[in-house]
Amino acid sequence: MEVGFLGLGIMGKAMSMNLLKNGFKVTVWNRTLSKCDEVVAHGASVGETPAEVVKKCNITIAILSDPAAALSVVFDKGGVLDQICSGKGYIDMSTVDPETSCKISEAIALKGGHFLEAPVSGSKQPAETGQLVILAAREKALYEEAVPAFDVLGKKYFFLGPVGNGAKMKLVVNMIMGSVMNAFSEGLTLAERSGLNPHSLLDVLDLGGIANPMFKGKGPEMLKDNYSPAFPLKHQQKDMRLALALGDQNAVSMPVAAAANEAFKKARSMGLGDLDFSAVFETVKLLKHSS
Numbered sequence: 445m446e447v448g449f450l451g452l453g454i455m456g457k458a459m460s461m462n463l464l465k466n467g468f469k470v471t472v473w474n475r476t477l478s479k480c481d482e483v484v485a486h487g488a489s490v491g492e493t494p495a496e497v498v499k500k501c502n503i504t505i506a507i508l509s510d511p512a513a514a515l516s517v518v519f520d521k522g523g524v525l526d527q528i529c530s531g532k533g534y535i536d537m538s539t540v541d542p543e544t545s546c547k548i549s550e551a552i553a554l555k556g557g558h559f560l561e562a563p564v565s566g567s568k569q570p571a572e573t574g575q576l577v578i579l580a581a582r583e584k585a586l587y588e589e590a591v592p593a594f595d596v597l598g599k600k601y602f603f604l605g606p607v608g609n610g611a612k613m614k615l616v617v618n619m620i621m622g623s624v625m626n627a628f629s630e631g632l633t634l635a636e637r638s639g640l641n642p643h644s645l646l647d648v649l650d651l652g653g654i655a656n657p658m659f660k661g662k663g664p665e666m667l668k669d670n671y672s673p674a675f676p677l678k679h680q681q682k683d684m685r686l687a688l689a690l691g692d693q694n695a696v697s698m699p700v701a702a703a704a705n706e707a708f709k710k711a712r713s714m715g716l717g718d719l720d721f722s723a724v725f726e727t728v729k730l731l732k733h734s735s
């Protein structure tokens with residue numbers, strides 16, 4: 445099976461490498477061309493524009509930073525819309541708001557093409573090992589056609605119905621994750637400042653009802669001030685912002701998420717946006733130093 449792949453950031457590079465390793469023919473495009481080098485060394489071809497990739501492949505997958513990037517790759521000159529047509533499918537796995545997904549879906553339908561939104565849960569390592577959770581919505585036929593690729597990329601995939609439902613599910617999940625990361629950062633700081641060993645806190649948490657892979661994986665690294673990016677903080681803040689907008693639209697009061705969003709904004713203002721989202725821990729530690 446031949447697939448196109450647009451966007452070779454942390455996720456896109458890992459996912460396209462995984463497809464190559466599993467026998468797929470892959471044609472890639474990335475705004476910054478040099479980021480294609482490693483996947484090309486593993487057998488990928490390169491398209492000069494998103495349109496060129498779509499022209500060559502019946503299914504094209506994209507995973508791009510945010511709504512502006514997702515729209516630009518579809519609507520700009522040389523974009524997906526220039527070549528999408530009947531018989532061709534476009535699968536956007538970026539985390540965006542439902543409105544962005546709807547705009548892309550409508551434009552592709554007007555050209556006779558097929559669209560699936562399919563954001564993913566799971567980060568760099570699950571992307572490398574094909575353990576993502578895929579949250580798809582819109583066209584069931586394209587979802588079924590994409591199953592061989594989803595089998596490689598994910599450990600589980602869901603079809604959630606009408607366009608927008610994939611984006612909504614992803615934003616709800618990441619809103620919870622961002623809020624939990626802030627509570628975790630406060631807990632680690634409180635443990636340390638009140639005279640406990642924060643490593644002991646990690647051991648205790650891991651044995652109880654709120655044990656989870658995020659505490660287990662990120663906790664020891666946070667205690668070493670290691671924020672090597674798996675999920676960049678700027679993207680987590682984007683997801684909090686988009687989830688809060690979804691809350692506005694549905695009149696859902698979310699004071700915990702709003703406070704978490706402020707902490708991620710603060711972290712961005714401290715220049716931490718390109719680090720892992722666990723670097724929000726630094727905003728709590730900053731308060732410690734200023735007291």
Ligand SMILES: NC(=O)C1=CN([C@@H]2O[C@H](COP(=O)(O)OP(=O)(O)OC[C@H]3O[C@@H](n4cnc5c(N)ncnc54)[C@H](OP(=O)(O)O)[C@@H]3O)[C@@H](O)[C@H]2O)C=CC1
Nearest residue numbers: 451452453454455475476508509513539567568674675679
């Ligand atoms: N990292 C993670 O753990 C996860 C991320 N996600 C989501 O997946 C998406 C990608 O994340 P990730 O790979 O981490 O992000 P990165 O920041 O590593 O990569 C972003 C990608 O988007 C491209 N891009 C940015 N702006 C534009 C633009 N205007 N036009 C064209 N391309 C553009 C970048 O190109 P260039 O190289 O030229 O900058 C790059 O390929 C985001 O929506 C994120 O929220 C979802 C699950 C997990």
Ligand SMILES: O=CCCC(=O)O
Nearest residue numbers: 539565566567618675
């Ligand atoms: O959107 C990013 C999700 C990161 C994760 O699930 O660990």
